[in-house]
Amino acid sequence: MSVRISAEDALLLSAFAVADLSILVESECQVRGGDWQAVVPKLGPDARRVHAEENAGGASVISEALSMEVLCRLLGARLVCTELELRYFPAAGPITDYAIALRGGDVLGVSVTRAFSFGEAALSVPHAAALLSKKLAGILHSSRTCFNQNLSKQILHVWCDGAADVALLRLAFGLVGPELSASTLVLVTRCENLPELFTEKGKAPRKRARPLKGLKDEAHLAALAESCPLRPQQRRTTAVDTALRAGSRLRGKN
Structure with a gap:
C-alpha cells in the first residue's frame, strides 16, 4: 500500500x-x-x-x-x-x-x-x-x-x-x-x-423473533389473573361454601 x-x-x-x-x-x-x-x-x-x-x-x-x-x-x-x-x-x-x-x-x-x-x-x-x-x-x-x-x-x-x-x-x-x-x-x-x-455494504440488522399473535407469557397471564374482577367473588363464594359445609356437619352430629 x-x-x-x-x-x-x-x-x-x-x-x-x-x-x-x-x-x-x-x-x-x-x-x-x-x-x-x-x-x-x-x-x-x-x-x-x-x-x-x-x-x-x-x-x-x-x-x-x-x-x-x-x-x-x-x-x-x-x-x-x-x-x-x-x-x-x-x-x-x-x-x-x-x-x-x-x-x-x-x-x-x-x-x-x-x-x-x-x-x-x-x-x-x-x-x-x-x-x-x-x-x-x-x-x-x-x-x-x-x-x-x-x-x-x-x-x-x-x-x-x-x-x-x-x-x-x-x-x-x-x-x-x-x-x-x-x-x-x-x-x-x-x-x-x-x-x-x-x-462495501452494511451488515443487515439482526431481526428479533416475533412472538405468535395472541400468545401471552407467564408474567402476562399472572397479571391478568391478579386483575380478574371475578377473583374476589370467587374467594367469597369459596368461604361461604366452606361455612355451609361446616354447618351441615354440626347439624348432623346433633
Missing part, C-alpha cells in the same frame, strides 16, 4: 493544523492486489482498531479504517476516539466518524465519505456539490454538539475511484458557500484498485 501527495498539497495539509483554512487537497492511495483482506494485516494499530471496533452502522468500515491509515502516514496522526466513543448533546443528528491528534497535540474530527458513480449515472458537479454541502453541514453540527472532544476543526475525507471524479469535486468545492467550509479541510483521496472500498 502506498500513499502519495504533492509537495504543494502537503504544505497546505500541514498549514491547516495551525490556521483556519477552507481548502481542498488531493492525495492518492494505491493498494497492491486489490484485496482488502490482504491489506488489513499491514495497517497500523490505529487503523486496525477503527476496522475492528463497532461503528454507528452503514457501509463504511473499510473507508474509515483506510482513512485513518492515510492520515497516519500523511500527518503522523494518532487515533483519539472512535465513532462510538465521541459523545454529543443533543444526541440526535450528524456525528463524526473518529477523532485524531496531530504531533503538536491538536485534536481534529474526521468525517469520511465516498464520491463515485451510482449505477449508470456518472458523478456530476451538482451531485458532488450536494454531497459536499450535506457533509460539511453535518460537520458543523457535530462540532457544536460534541462535548467530550473539542472538534472546532475537522477533516472531510472523500474517497474517489478516478481522476475525473477528483476534478469534479474540485469544481464542486468552488460552489460551496464559505459558511459551510469554514475550518474544514476537504481531503480527496483517489483509490482506483480497491473495489471493496466502494462496493
